[in-house]
Structures are given as C-alpha cells and as structure tokens.
Amino acid sequence: MGGIAAVISSYEHAGLFRRWPTIHIATHGDGTALHKFFVALRAFLRFLRLVISHQVLLVHVHSASNASFWRKSAFIVLSFIARRPVIFHLHGGGFVEFYNRRWGAIRRWFIRFVLNHVAEIVVLSDEWHRNVSRMAKNHNISVIVNPVEAQPLLKLELEQRRDNVVLFLGRLDRDKGIFELVDAISIVRREFPDVKLWFAGEGDRDALRLYIEKNGLSGAAEFFGWVSGEVKRRLLGEATLHVLPSYLEGLPMVVLEAMAAGLPVVATNVGGIPSVVDDGVNGFLVRPRNAGAVAEAVCKLLRDPALRVRMGAVSREKINERFLPERVVPQIDALYTKLAGSRGGT
16 A cells, blocks of 8 residues: 555556566555564565566666665665666655764664665655765766656546535644645634544554544544545546645655646645645645644635646646656656667566
C-alpha cells in the first residue's frame, strides 16, 4: 500500500517491466515488527542470490526516510560491492529532517556516502533537487515526477459529485495534518452544517476517532479504510474537493490522483506540492498546522461550484500535459538505458 507501490504499478502497466525484465523485491510488509523483520530478511537473501548468480544489471531503489532508508541501504551497499549501478529514487517528504536529526557524525556521513556513490538520484520536484544538492556532492540528480493513470480517473463526470463532501486520502498520521483537518471542518460546519468528511486510509484511526468525537463531528465523519481500484475511483468521483494538510511531503500521489479526477485541491505549501498546485488556480495552498487557513479555503470552494469546475479543469489539463505514464515512464527508460546499456536485462 502507499505511494511507492502506486508508482511501481504505473511503471508496470506502462510496459517498462516488459522492456526491462524486472524483478520487484518488496522489503516491507504491514504487520508486527517480527513479520516486518522476516520480510526484509527474505528480500535481502533473495537479492543476494540474484547478485551472486549474476542476474542483476541495474538496481532501482525506491526509498523514503527513517527505517525505509536504513533497510534499503543494505541492498545499496551490496550493489556497490557487486559494482552494479544504483538509482536512488527518493519518495516521501521527511528526508531533510531525517538527515538533520541528531544521528551523530557517523550516521550522517553514511547517508552522504550513499547519496554520493549511487549512479543517479531521482527526486520528485525542483524543491527536492535543491534539498538533496545541499546534502550530497553527487551531480547526477534527475527530477522525474510520479505518473498518474489517465483512465478511468479522467472519465469521471462532474455530475456525480456530492455537495459539501471533503475527502482525505492518505495515512491517518499526525504528520498528514489530520487533526488540523478536523479543527478546520469544525469551523466550516458553522457555515455548512451538512458538511461531510471522508477519511480513506489506515493509521491511528482510534486517536482520530476520539478527536472527532471530542469536536462533536461524529455524525460528519466517515471512515473507508485503505481504498484502491473502483472504491477509490468512486470516492474521487463523488467528493466535492480533496484536502491534504501535511507537514511534510515529496510529491503525494493522492494530490495527483485528485487532480486527475478533476477535483480542486486544498493542500499545504510543502515539498513538491507547489509544483503541481497553483494557489488560486487549481486549488489553494496554505501553511502547515493552520486549521483556520484550511477552513477558509474549503469554504471558498464550497460556496462556488463554478470555481470548483474551473480548478478541476486546470488540474486535469496539468495531469495530461506532464503526469500521464506515457510522458513519465520514458524518462525512467532513458535512465535505465544510460546506466545499464541499450540491451534489456534483469
């Protein structure tokens, strides 16, 4: 589940894995800490066998920060030893904070060592290009956006939309701004007493439910759990607008998916979000941890159906121009060709 899985799925559907016969090794799984450990261990042992049997031509590592980075670093170091080129593809928005945390000089050196010795670093926006350039001396940094499937999201019709439904897609974590969103909807409810708040995602649901009850919004909130496929398309097709008040982000897939579905977006001005959401054009940008600003933006959109239609149209146009798989995946293909040669391989 999550944005990285969605990106890899888009690569596969676009035919990249046929052009470059690819073995996808998942290093993480949901469950207990012991289960996660054995998933990572099995993944590493499988990768080790592939390296020893000379079946690895190129290694494309999709990583975030924290445990994701430390887990993937074992694969990266083994690739260095085997002299295989590595693409380090950075997702998520917490890597600067992760690097600057008080790890001590040795751990920060190791992070820089990895960044400086991979063959290519892929980031999701110009902002993240600047961030990584301040950490590493590696000049091989490419900005490649996340791809979004054009169909069937782009076929959703505006007539399906419900009135006054605010959709949140993503992890139910504090860093996603979920509690500020509840505070914002409490304010919105003064003007729109029938407003509904749809949460689609997993995480700290119990804490969120308690906070919703404390704010008297139990009747306004609905939980759908983790969604995909037809259920996700239905929610995107019926909601009035999408809100993502995160503290940190890379280039969130949920924002791109909302744009592809023709939804106006209210989001924070962090990470790569300002590169896709133009404030006042196809959505509204606010500062993190500002429930009042979120509420004001939501109310503007709920008051003005014509504005929502205009913003949704701009969002769809942006997706068509830059984010469809047929525009993004050739950039990955070109990177593979540059690093591994023109012949396809595993």
